[in-house]
Amino acid sequence: MPDMTADSSARSRAPWWFNLAGHLLEPWVRLRRDPAEPAGLLKPGVPVCYVIERDGFSDALILDRACREAGLPSPMRPLPGARRRRSVFALVRRDGWLFGRNRHRAPNETLGQLVRALEGDPERDIQIVPVSIYVGRAPARESGWFSVLFSENWVMVGRFRRLLALLLNGRDTVVHFSAPVSLRAVMEESGAIPPPRLARKVARVLRTHFRRIRAAVIGPDLSHRRTVVDAVLNAEPVRNAIAATAAKENISYAKAWRRAQKLMFEIAADYSHPVVRSASFLLSNFWNKLYDGIAMHHFDKARAAAPGYEVVYVPSHRSHTDYLLLSYQLHVSGVVVPHIAAGVNLNLPVIGPILRRGGAFFLRRSFKGNALYSVVFNEYVAQLIDRGVPMEYFIEGGRSRTGRLLAPRAGMLAMTVRAFLRAPRRPVLFQPVYIGYEKLMEGKSYIGELSGKPKEKESLLGLLRGLGGVLRQRYGHVALNFGEPIELTPLLDQASPDWRAYAGNPDAKPEWLSGVVDRLAEQIQVNINRAADVNPINLLALALLATPKHAMAESDLLAQLELTKALVAELPYSERITLTPLEPAAIIAYGEQMGWIRRVRHPQGDVLVADDEPAVLLSYFRNNVLHLAATAAWVACCFLNNRRMSRASVVRLGRIVYPFIQGELFLPWDAEGFGAQMQATIDFFVRRGLLESSGEGRLLERGPGQDDAAFQLKVIARSLIQAFERYYIAIAALAKSGPHKLTAAELENACALTAQRLSLLNEQTAPEFFDKALFRGFIQKLREQRVVWTDENGKLDYAEALEDMVRDARVILSREVRHSILKITGDGDRDAARAEEARAAAPQPAPAPLPDDAGSADLHARHVAAERHAHAHEAGTVVAQEKPGGGEPPA
Known part of the structure; x- marks a missing residue:
C-alpha cells in the first residue's frame, strides 16, 4: 500500500519556503483528481517517481498537495536508491523568470540515472507515474470574461502568466494520474540497449503520452494555423497540383505556390482555445435570451463510443444556429469542439474570423473548374483526419427549407473516406445528430424562398439588422439527440476485404x-431520423394541418394528441426517439403560449385555430417528424375513400409504394420490415377501435364518415396524402406526354408548376408541395425501380408498370383530386380526364377496395379476387399487365 505517512514526511523533507508557498496557494486552488482515488493504480512496496509534463514551481506545489490528499508518497521525498533529492522530474524545462520564454527539452540524465540505479540490483524496480496538470479546463462551469484568456492550452507560458492563470482559474484545476510504468519491465523488454539510448526511448514515449492526454482534454494542437498550412503545401499531391497549374497557365512555380497558399488561408481554421472559451461565455447568455432550454439525449452513449476513433459529427441542418449549438453543448460537456465545414458565404467581415478561430473552415459551393482548389481542400481534410481532429459537417449541403432531411450531397463524405483509405491509422466514427426546434428564426425566409422569392445573400449588415428582431422573441426548447454511430471500417470490409491495399495512395479511387459513400450517406440520414425528438409543436402541427381550415374542437384535438402520443410510444420507431412528457391539455396550453395556435371561445366548446401564417410555418415542424407517422398514415390513407379493405391488400400495396416513401423520408426498414410495421400498426388501430377486424383478421373496416374514429383516421392519413398527390402528378404528367417526349428536367419543371397551380386552387399551406427537389427524388426513385429510364436521346421512356401505378392511385386518391390533377397536367385536356373517368368506372383486376355500400356477399367475392391478384405480384415490386407490344426497360 502507499505510504500513509506521506503528509508528515513531505512536510519534514520539503523546504520551509515550499511549505509556506503551498499554504499561500491553497485558498486559490481547488483540485479535482482523475481518477479520484489514484492510490489503487500503484504497486505496493515499489518506489514511486512522478514525471510531470512541464517544469514549474506551481506544478510542484499542486502535485505535492494532490499526492498528500490522495494518500500517495510525496514527490518532495528523496527517491530511495537513486541518489535523487526529489521523487519528481519534468520532461520540459523553462529558463527565465517573470516573462521568460526561452525553453529547451529536459536532458535525459534523470531517466539515465534511474536506469543505472536498477542495473546493479535485478530485484529492484521503480514505478514512473505520469501526472498531467491542467489549470482552467472545466468547461461545464461558467467563467469570467477575463479568466478565459488564461485557460489551459498548448503554449508553454511564462511564470507570470501561469501565476495569473492560477489566480483566475485555479479553482478549475485537474490533476490526472496515469497508470504507472514499471521501469524494470521496460528494461527487460528493451534487451541490451545502453542506458542513454533507453532513456531517450522512455522520454519519447512519455512525451507521446502527455500529448495524447492533452489532446483528449483540450483538443489537438492546432493553435497555429501555419503548422497545418505548411503541412498541406508540402504534401506531395499539392506539390504536384502546383506544378501542373504552373505548367498549364505558363506561370512560375513560385506564383502557383503563392496561389495555393492563398487558398489554404481562405480554407483553414485558426482554432483558438481562448476564443472558444470566450464564445462559450457569450453564448451562455445568448441562449438564455433565445431559448427556454437546450436538452441533449443519448450523449453519454455517444461519448462512450468515441474513445479511440476519429469522430465526425454529421447533424441535420435546419438553422444557422446548428453550428453554434452543437459546438457549445459539446464544449460545456467537456468534449473537444470539432472543426466545422462552413460555406464560404459565412466568411463575413468580423464574423468570419471569429468562426474561424472557433474551429470553422470554409469551403466553396463548387470545386468545378479549379483543380488546384480541389487538391488543396482534399489535402486539408486529410491532414485533419490524420491528426485526429474531430470534424463536423452537414451532408445535406444546405439548410432544409421544408423541415425534411434533404437528399445527401456526399462530397465531404467522399473526401473523408478517401483520406482514411490513404492513412488508416485511426478508425473513423460518424456520429449522426438530430437537432429539433420549436420555432426557427429563419422560418419566414424559408417560406418565402419556397414560394419563389430569391434567397437573400448573407451580409454583416443583414445579420446585425436581423439580430435585433431575433432577440425580441422566444424560441422555446431545443433538443440535440445523438443517433446510433456508424463505423466506417465495417462498411469498407463489406465492400472490399482488401481495401487496406490502397493505404498510402492519395489518388486511389476504387470502383x-x-x-460505400452512397450507403454511408443513406445510413447517416436514416440514423438521424431514428433519433428524432417529438416536441409539442410537432404534435400540434400533425393534428391541425390535417384539417381544411386548420381548426379543431378542443375535445377533438385532445383526443388526437393522445392518439398520436400513444402511436409513437406503443410502436417505437427507434429506441432513441424521445417524446414530450406533456399531457395533451398542457401541449395545447404550450402551443398558445408560443403563439402557434389561437383559442376561439364558443358556448358549445372552444376551437383551436392555426392562423394562415403560423399554419404555413407549422408545416416545417410537421415535416420534422413525418417519418414517424408514415406507416400509420399509409394504413389510414387506404381508408380515406374506402370503408372496407382486406389486410393483405393494405400490406401488398404498401410494399409497392414503400420505396418511394422510403426515399423521401429515409425510413429504416426493408420491404419485409415495413410489412411487419404495417401489421403492427393495423393491430394498434384495431385495439384503439379505429378499425374493426373480421374474417379471422383478414378483413378491415372503418366506421362511417361521421364517426369519431373515422375522423381520427382521416387526420392521420392527411399528413401523408400530399406525397401521394405529388406522385400522381408526376406519373400523370409523364403518361399524358407519352414516351420519348420529356427529359427528366422538363418533367420535374412541369410537375412543380402543376403542383403550384393545384396548391393555389386548393389553398394548401405546405410550400414543399411544389418543391422541385421532392419531384426530382421521386423521378430518381422511378429510375431505380426500373419503371422509368432514359433513352439514347435523353428522353424518358417507361414500362407498362406506370399504367398500373395510375390505376392503383384510385385506392388512395379521390376521384375529384385525380380529375383536378389530370385537368391541370393536360392543360384542360378533356380526353385525358375522360380516360381517367372511364378507367375508374371499368372493372379492374387490381386489388379491390370495398365501397361503403358493399354487401357481405360482394365483400367476400372482392376479397377472394384481391387475394388471387396479390399472388400474381412479386412482393415490393410493380408488375405490369401483359399487353401486346408492352415496353420493357433495357437490361
Whole structure:
C-alpha cells in the first residue's frame, strides 16, 4: 500500500519556503483528481517517481498537495536508491523568470540515472507515474470574461502568466494520474540497449503520452494555423497540383505556390482555445435570451463510443444556429469542439474570423473548374483526419427549407473516406445528430424562398439588422439527440476485404468507393431520423394541418394528441426517439403560449385555430417528424375513400409504394420490415377501435364518415396524402406526354408548376408541395425501380408498370383530386380526364377496395379476387399487365 505517512514526511523533507508557498496557494486552488482515488493504480512496496509534463514551481506545489490528499508518497521525498533529492522530474524545462520564454527539452540524465540505479540490483524496480496538470479546463462551469484568456492550452507560458492563470482559474484545476510504468519491465523488454539510448526511448514515449492526454482534454494542437498550412503545401499531391497549374497557365512555380497558399488561408481554421472559451461565455447568455432550454439525449452513449476513433459529427441542418449549438453543448460537456465545414458565404467581415478561430473552415459551393482548389481542400481534410481532429459537417449541403432531411450531397463524405483509405491509422466514427426546434428564426425566409422569392445573400449588415428582431422573441426548447454511430471500417470490409491495399495512395479511387459513400450517406440520414425528438409543436402541427381550415374542437384535438402520443410510444420507431412528457391539455396550453395556435371561445366548446401564417410555418415542424407517422398514415390513407379493405391488400400495396416513401423520408426498414410495421400498426388501430377486424383478421373496416374514429383516421392519413398527390402528378404528367417526349428536367419543371397551380386552387399551406427537389427524388426513385429510364436521346421512356401505378392511385386518391390533377397536367385536356373517368368506372383486376355500400356477399367475392391478384405480384415490386407490344426497360 502507499505510504500513509506521506503528509508528515513531505512536510519534514520539503523546504520551509515550499511549505509556506503551498499554504499561500491553497485558498486559490481547488483540485479535482482523475481518477479520484489514484492510490489503487500503484504497486505496493515499489518506489514511486512522478514525471510531470512541464517544469514549474506551481506544478510542484499542486502535485505535492494532490499526492498528500490522495494518500500517495510525496514527490518532495528523496527517491530511495537513486541518489535523487526529489521523487519528481519534468520532461520540459523553462529558463527565465517573470516573462521568460526561452525553453529547451529536459536532458535525459534523470531517466539515465534511474536506469543505472536498477542495473546493479535485478530485484529492484521503480514505478514512473505520469501526472498531467491542467489549470482552467472545466468547461461545464461558467467563467469570467477575463479568466478565459488564461485557460489551459498548448503554449508553454511564462511564470507570470501561469501565476495569473492560477489566480483566475485555479479553482478549475485537474490533476490526472496515469497508470504507472514499471521501469524494470521496460528494461527487460528493451534487451541490451545502453542506458542513454533507453532513456531517450522512455522520454519519447512519455512525451507521446502527455500529448495524447492533452489532446483528449483540450483538443489537438492546432493553435497555429501555419503548422497545418505548411503541412498541406508540402504534401506531395499539392506539390504536384502546383506544378501542373504552373505548367498549364505558363506561370512560375513560385506564383502557383503563392496561389495555393492563398487558398489554404481562405480554407483553414485558426482554432483558438481562448476564443472558444470566450464564445462559450457569450453564448451562455445568448441562449438564455433565445431559448427556454437546450436538452441533449443519448450523449453519454455517444461519448462512450468515441474513445479511440476519429469522430465526425454529421447533424441535420435546419438553422444557422446548428453550428453554434452543437459546438457549445459539446464544449460545456467537456468534449473537444470539432472543426466545422462552413460555406464560404459565412466568411463575413468580423464574423468570419471569429468562426474561424472557433474551429470553422470554409469551403466553396463548387470545386468545378479549379483543380488546384480541389487538391488543396482534399489535402486539408486529410491532414485533419490524420491528426485526429474531430470534424463536423452537414451532408445535406444546405439548410432544409421544408423541415425534411434533404437528399445527401456526399462530397465531404467522399473526401473523408478517401483520406482514411490513404492513412488508416485511426478508425473513423460518424456520429449522426438530430437537432429539433420549436420555432426557427429563419422560418419566414424559408417560406418565402419556397414560394419563389430569391434567397437573400448573407451580409454583416443583414445579420446585425436581423439580430435585433431575433432577440425580441422566444424560441422555446431545443433538443440535440445523438443517433446510433456508424463505423466506417465495417462498411469498407463489406465492400472490399482488401481495401487496406490502397493505404498510402492519395489518388486511389476504387470502383466500389462511390457505393460505400452512397450507403454511408443513406445510413447517416436514416440514423438521424431514428433519433428524432417529438416536441409539442410537432404534435400540434400533425393534428391541425390535417384539417381544411386548420381548426379543431378542443375535445377533438385532445383526443388526437393522445392518439398520436400513444402511436409513437406503443410502436417505437427507434429506441432513441424521445417524446414530450406533456399531457395533451398542457401541449395545447404550450402551443398558445408560443403563439402557434389561437383559442376561439364558443358556448358549445372552444376551437383551436392555426392562423394562415403560423399554419404555413407549422408545416416545417410537421415535416420534422413525418417519418414517424408514415406507416400509420399509409394504413389510414387506404381508408380515406374506402370503408372496407382486406389486410393483405393494405400490406401488398404498401410494399409497392414503400420505396418511394422510403426515399423521401429515409425510413429504416426493408420491404419485409415495413410489412411487419404495417401489421403492427393495423393491430394498434384495431385495439384503439379505429378499425374493426373480421374474417379471422383478414378483413378491415372503418366506421362511417361521421364517426369519431373515422375522423381520427382521416387526420392521420392527411399528413401523408400530399406525397401521394405529388406522385400522381408526376406519373400523370409523364403518361399524358407519352414516351420519348420529356427529359427528366422538363418533367420535374412541369410537375412543380402543376403542383403550384393545384396548391393555389386548393389553398394548401405546405410550400414543399411544389418543391422541385421532392419531384426530382421521386423521378430518381422511378429510375431505380426500373419503371422509368432514359433513352439514347435523353428522353424518358417507361414500362407498362406506370399504367398500373395510375390505376392503383384510385385506392388512395379521390376521384375529384385525380380529375383536378389530370385537368391541370393536360392543360384542360378533356380526353385525358375522360380516360381517367372511364378507367375508374371499368372493372379492374387490381386489388379491390370495398365501397361503403358493399354487401357481405360482394365483400367476400372482392376479397377472394384481391387475394388471387396479390399472388400474381412479386412482393415490393410493380408488375405490369401483359399487353401486346408492352415496353420493357433495357437490361
